[in-house]
Structures are given as structure tokens and as C-alpha cells.
Amino acid sequence: MDLMSRIQSALDHQLAQAHRPSAPPRLLAAMRHAVFPGGARIRPQLCLAVAHACGEDAPALTDAVAVAIELLHCASLVHDDMPCFDDADIRRGQPTVHKAYGEPLALLTGDALIVMAYHALARAGVHHPERLAGLIDTVCTGTGAPDGIVAGQAWECETHADLGQYQRAKTGALFVASTCAGAQAAGADPAGWRSLGECLGEAYQVADDIRDVMLQAEELGKPAGQDASHGRPSAAADLGLVGAVRHFRRLMDAAVDSVPPCASRAAMRQIVLHESERLIPRTTCDRITGERHLWAPARTPAHRVVA
């Protein structure tokens, strides 16, 4: 099964666990709406790929970690879209949860998805007790205070925020959790995989800033220009468009270089290069900077990685 199919199936299975007659049906529907259809599912793909690279030996636990990471990401999108933050009407080409189900259910949907993430970890972790505490620690670190995505979002409520700190927390933290927890799910030391998550997370945020400036609402599937209209820190605003694209390329180069020695190193590098191309195509980077970048010269990017 390819990575995306595996993730979709694991998410579907997890959401089905909550489908009991005792549950409020609109909450269940809103939770499903928040998770399907998904976006690129880059975080859980990364998680699965790292677990595979580390000699994955506990597939159900790896699935649970990937599911947890994606549920936490979806929860953050639901809450970020709400009127008190972005007040977004559209997400992934469909109405946001609060537009489809109202604000009260959107608030509860985010909460329920957060709890479900930890429930998934606990249920799978019962068969691997020696890995569970470390996994949950990693996932919590990427999510809460002081340095997780919730803290990252909270920097938007401060009068002064350091761009690097804001990006590391708002986006980088959950990428780091994805790579590190992927390793831990396979019983491996997460330390060597931290840098990959950091580089990809920052690159992802920088790419988002760049696209936020460049693209129209139709192309993104969400309103563009949100950063400027909300006065948020942005790499494109700080460094200018050319500077931001150069920074993006440096981060992607560093991500490729950071992949630790392992049997799947070549495949992991291909995932990074493919993700880079998906975020900001090389031709677009070249056009903006007026330079020709030299990575990945001969190989064909893998469009789908087979686990």
C-alpha cells in the first residue's frame, strides 16, 4: 500500500472508532468533515517514511503515530479557521467546519480531535509500553506550550514575536514531532531525525508565506494574503520575495543533507525533493531568483513512495 492510501485508511479506521450510537451525530460528522478530504498529508507521510527508514517493526503503532500527528494538524486548522482567528470560509476546497456546522461544534471538533490523537496512541501503545511515554512526550512537545503549534499560534496574540521562534513553533514543531515520533514508533533514537523535521517545517512555513503573497484564493483553495491582512510575521515580508525563495532553497538543501545514514536514505531524499517541488516548483524558484538551482540533477522524483 502506498503511503497516502495507508494514511487515509488509518484515519478512516480511527474516526470509525468513535461512531457509536451514544455519540452526538453532528459532532461525528464535523470531525469527519475536518479530516476528509485531506490536504497533502505531508506530516503523516513523513512519519511513516521515517519509521520505514528506521526498520519499522510495529506497523499498528506507526499508523497510530501518523494518525495522531494528522488529527492534531486537522484540529489546529479547524481552530485557526474560526472567526476569532482567520475567519476563513473555505479550507481544502470545502466550507470550513464552523461554516458547515457552526462555531460551537467547530470548537468542540478541534478538542475532540486532539483527544482522539492521544487515544489512538494509547490504544496502539498498549502493545509497546516501553515506547509509549516517549512517543506521547514527543507529540505533546510538538503540539502544546511552550514550543508546539498551539504556542506558535499564540505568538499571533503577542505584540512582539520573533519570526524564527514563531515559525519553529507554529509549523516546525509538528514536523519535528512527525520525524522524531516516526523513528520512536520503530524503536529508534529520534535524535538523528530532528534536523530533517526542523528544516522541512521551516521550509513549509516559508513556502506558505511565499505562496500567500504570490497566489490567488482560487489557486490555494483558501483566502490568500492572510498574513498581511492579519499583520502576522512572514518570511516574504521580512526577506522580500527573492530572499524568501533563496531561504526556502537553503532549507530544502539542508533537509536533504540531514537525512541520517540508513538503508532508505535515497528514498527519503527523494521524498524531500518531491515535497520541495510540490511546495514551490523549481521553475518558479528559478524565475523569481533569476538563478538556476542545482539539486536533484538526474533522478526522476518519486511521485508516490511505496512502503
Place this chain on the structure above:
Amino acid sequence: MDLMSRIQSALDHQLAQAHRPSAPPRLLAAMRHAVFPGGARIRPQLCLAVAHACGEDAPALTDAVAVAIELLHCASLVHDDMPCFDDADIRRGQPTVHKAYGEPLALLTGDALIVMAYHALARAGVHHPERLAGLIDTVCTGTGAPDGIVAGQAWECETHADLGQYQRAKTGALFVASTCAGAQAAGADPAGWRSLGECLGEAYQVADDIRDVMLQAEELGKPAGQDASHGRPSAAADLGLVGAVRHFRRLMDAAVDSVPPCASRAAMRQIVLHESERLIPRTTCDRITGERHLWAPARTPAHRVVA
């Protein structure tokens, strides 16, 4: 150390873990505002008392479980108070989090407290890996979908809700988690402690309904009449005031009877009776029903239980 001091100290210690220079300071302040000063802390007291009754052998883990339960309760209060639900200005005698820090930070404060709850469990659970998965499963069941407090709150967004199901989820679920996880923290089987949590949880909700009808805003420290003004299911509305008080008494009797045989059975019963008196004083019950209830005839209620 008495139970209340132990809980306050453990909560204080947990919140301090997030106080790093890298954290957004207003989020940290809002989290503290949501947790201190507390209410009766009945759920974590119950958790500690059950762990003690089960021969507590891992105090740091018990502390973490009590902290997690209380953080999840506080998170639910922060989100329930927000304008899209109760739109409450006052909680525990001080401005609600969204009144003091704004809606965006209130939303994130609830999220961060939920994550912190699981972080506390993971950090303490590293020394008791064989207990961790079960503990987190119990806490998640009491919190999320299909039957936890988030699902309970979500019943308010349905057009039809069964009163019993609503109350079991909205309030009962976290009481059940408190008693069961208290037992699990001590390595004991939680099954025998479930009924105590169920009875207390339902009694607590019924008492809240009764007080919501009876008392003025000044006496509660929060706006009264919320159930009626929000059209929520309410035992007092369903059964009438006298019927609701009789139901409350039956539940408290059942709670007392449910305490499993253990060395601390007498002390546990005293906690229940003390809580009953705190929720709706016996003299008030007698006045409303015109009956004289016969529980706890001779013993003086313990005003504070020493662990």
C-alpha cells in the same frame, strides 16, 4: 499534606514546566488564569482519594493523573465559557479567560491545557510504562468522543438529546475517569470504582441543575439560569425541583454504597457525604422535599481528608 494542598502544588509544578523564555508569555498567563484560583477541585481530590484507597505506590504518577483530570476540566470550562457557548463573563469569581485575554487566547488556552494534561501523564508514566496506556485510555474516554465531556457538550448542538446520556457524557464521564484512573495510578483494577464516579458525576450535574434554578448569580459566582436561557436539558426542568432533589439524594446514597471494600472505605464514604453536603446541604434538601433524610447520622463529616 492534605489533598487540596497536594493538588494545588502539583498543578503549580505542572504549569511551571511550560514557563520557558521561548513561550508566548500571554498564553502562559492565560493558562495560569484558567487553572488558579481553582474551584472545589473535586475530581482530582476523588482521584487522589481512590489511589490512596487502592494502596497508592506511585505518588508522582497519581499526582500526574490528578493534574491531568483537573487540567482537562479547566480546559472544558474555558471553552464552555466562550461567546459561542455560554458567553460567560465571570468564572470562579474572576473574569473568564476570553474576557481577560480575548477569544483567540481563550481558544488556545483550552487547547494547550488539553495537551498539557497528556504531557503530564507521559512524563510521569515513563517510570510506570505498564500502567500508562490504560491510564491514557481511561482519561481519553472521559474526555473525547463518543462519550466524554466534549461529546457531552456537543449534545447541546443537537436538536434532540436524551437527558441521561447528556449528563453521563457532559459531567459523569470525567468523574468516572477520576475514580478509575485513580485506581489505575495505584496499579489496581478500575472496574470496581466506576460506579462511584458515575453516581457522583450524575449527582454533581443534578445538583448543578438544582442550584441553577435556586440561586442567584452572586451566590454561585457565575451567571444563574444558564440552562433555561440556553434551552439545555436539565434535571430540574425534567423532574421538577422536588423530584430533582430526591434524585440527587438517591444518587448520593448509591455513591456511598458503591465504594468497594478497602482499608479506606470509611474515609471514602466520608468524602462522598462531605461532597454531598457541599453540593446541596442536607437542610436544604429536607426543606425542599419536606422529608428528613437519614444518611450519615452520627459521624461528623471530615472537612478535609488527610492523605
